[in-house]
Every structure is written in structure tokens, then in C-alpha cells.
Amino acid sequence: MKANRPKKGPLAIRKTLPSRRWFGFARSTIGRFVGLAFLCQFLVTGGVLLFVQQASQRTVVAADRQAVEDARDDLLALHRSGGTAALRAEIARRFRAIEGERAVLLLTDAAGRPISGNLGAWPAGLRADGRWQIMSLYRTGRDAPEPMGVIPVKLGDGGQLLTGMVVSNSLQLTRIYEEALTVAFVMSLVLALGIAIMLGRILARQVSDIAATANDVAVGALDRRVPTDGSGDAFDRLGQSINAMLERIDALVTQLRMMTDGLAHDLKSPVTRLISVVEQASAQTRDDTALDALEKVHHEAQTLRSMLTTALLISRTEAGFGGDRRRDTQVAELLRDVEEIYGPLVEDSGFALAVSAPDALVFPLHRELVSQSLANLVENALYYAEGGDRIELSAAIENGDLLIAVADNGPGIPAESRPAALRRFGRLDPARGRPGSGLGLSLEEAVARLHHGGVALADNGPGLKVLLTLRRS
Known part of the structure; x- marks a missing residue:
């Protein structure tokens, strides 16, 4: 139906539609809520786990450091009381007592030569400044370096003392903590994302119920109401x-429809009687002037009756009457019926009527109302498409919807005037000098709404194209 639209293959649809859905979800309020909830959970959980990891690591390291500091203090006290000889003997004694344990000790003289301990030499570049440091060193008799936490200090006689401890077990325990906390962090992220999505779905379901009710009301189902649970919350x-x-809108619209329906129905009877009286008077009079006047009255009365009939039909259609009478219909056959009925009139008016629709096209619709709508559109084209010579009726399925188009190649309607043409009793002739009621397109719109669709006016280049969109639900 839509000209010059590039066709997309299945592969292009698969590539574009998911990304568009995700992009639309990311821009939606629900998407932003899910993202914000996930971010808050991420920050809180990440902060807590990071604190636990840092605290556990500090606790393990602090225990080793405290043990090394205690050993340093004992040895320094012994050196002050007994000198280097006593310190050397204490170091030897400790190694005999704790052989194979994690202790690291080294005593050197003022020249840096080792006196006692389990390190072969003073570590290069290590200053005896009394600060806690962790480095990899070789113990005597070991083939591989080991991570050690050491405290190097300078003695009063110029010698140096290095007190330390192998911290490989502590570092391994710290890594185990880190791995466990990383796994817990990942699991918490998955759980946080699941909770955020669940909350988003709950909110989306609440909003979707309101949106679905609004959509149903928009197409005329004024009896629909938003589901409530009596919880008293914001939703x-x-x-x-x-x-x-x-409720208030339904009451007002019902009153308006009843008034319109009653007024149109009550006026039809006197107008019909007026037409009958005029016809009888025309048959009885022989005065040409009186006959001309009666003919004008007869024409205006028929116009009034047509307006009342159309107004009554619009009122009943907008009230939803006939919605249960939609049946699967051969659309091509329906268009050909319109062509057969209006073909002679179209030809007499100097137009050619063309029909285009797939023979296998079947769609559920109210056949009588859609036929009346198409008939009105053909009559409008005959009346307003001055200078045109072609009227086209076409139908096609697009995205599951039925699109019926009635197009002509006349002067058309300017884009800025099309909204006025769709209004009830809307007339593009300000002086209303031309006959017409302004109800034609209102009927089309009412019929389209009965089929959950709408009416649009488009440029036919040249001319006007009226598009009726009918949906299954």
C-alpha cells in the first residue's frame, strides 16, 4: 500500500527488531527503574564485600605483623642487656626450637657480614629503617623464594637485625578470601539483576493494565475499568x-449518544413525512414555478434525511453496535461489489474505477459498514475530485492490519486542512456554499474505530488518498 517503502528481508528484521526493542526498553521509565535499582544494589553489595575483603586481609596481615614485631622487640631487649653474643645465642636457640617453622632471622655485623640466621646475606637495597615490608627472599636450604614479611632494624653497635616471618599461608588465605568474595559478588549481581527485573515486571504489569484500559476506552469500550486490588497503594x-x-466520561458520552440517537431518530419521521407530502404536492400541481420550488424542497429534505441517517449510523457505530457482527470476509469480493454498484455512476461522471486486492485476502470485518464507508469515499471522490479521471480502490495486509485505500488524482486536500476534514461536520468550504454535511469522513472514522483502527489522509501525488486501517483486535 505505501509507495516507495524499502522492503526488508527476514535477516534485516532479525537484526534490527531486537536492538530496537532493547533501545526502547532502555529509554523507558521501567528500563530506567530497573537500571537504577540494579545500580543501587551493585553499589551497596560491592561496597559491603569490598569492606569485608579489605578487613579480612588487614586482619590476616596484622596478625603476622604483630608476631614479627613481638619477636623484634624481644630480640632488641636481649641485645641491649646482653649484647651481640647473647643475641646470637638466642637466635640459634630459637632455630633449634622452631626448626621448620615460618621464622626468618638474620643478624649481621657493622660491615654487613652475616653472624647468625637463616638468610645467606642481607637483602640488597633493604634499609634498616624499622618499617614492615613484604618481599620474596631465599631461606637457607630452600631452592625457591618465599614471600616474607620482615622488619629490618639497626643495632646500637652498628650491626643490623632482620626479623620476619614467611607469609605464604597468609597470602594464600587472603587469595581464598578474594576468590570467595568475588564469587559472592558475581552471585549478588545476578541476584540483584533478577530482583530489579522482577520489580520492573511488577511495575510494568501495573502500568500495562492502565495502558490496556486506556487503549480499550480510546477505541470505544467505555465500560472497561482499571483492575484494582484494594491495597490502597499508589497504583x-x-x-x-x-x-x-x-465512570463520569461514560455517563456523559452515554447521555450525548442517547440525545444524538434520539434526536436523529425523532427527526427522521417528520422529515420522511415532509418528503411524502412534497411528493404528493408535486404530483397534484401543474404550476411550473410551484414544481420547481417543490423540487428544491424535496432535494433539501432528502439531504436532511441522509444527514440524519448518517448521524444515527455514526452514533450507533461509536456506541459499539455491530462489533459482534464482524465476520471473515473476502476483501477483493467486497471491493468488486462496490465497483459493480458504482461503476455506471463513475463512468457517467467521467471517471474510471480500478480495484486492486489479492483474491486470497480474508479479514474479519463488518461487511455492511465497511461497504457504506467505501461507498461514501467513492461518492466524495466523484464530487470533489474535479479535474481527475481515475479512482482507485485497493487493499493489502501490512503488519497484520488491513489497509484499504481510496485514491483519486484530483486537486486533493492541503496538508494543513486535513485535520479539519476529519472532524465531524468539518467543511473545507468556509461559506458552506456547496452541498454536503461534513459527516462522510466521520462515518469512516467511526467504522475504523469499530475495527480498532483509524483513518488517515495522504497525498496521492496528485490527488487525495484516504487510508482505512482495520485491525483484528
């Missing part, structure tokens, strides 16, 4: 407020 109060508003 429940919103639903109750919307339902109260819909």
Missing part, C-alpha cells in the same frame, strides 16, 4: 481515580 489509588473519571 490502587491511581486506578480508582481513573475508574471514577471513566
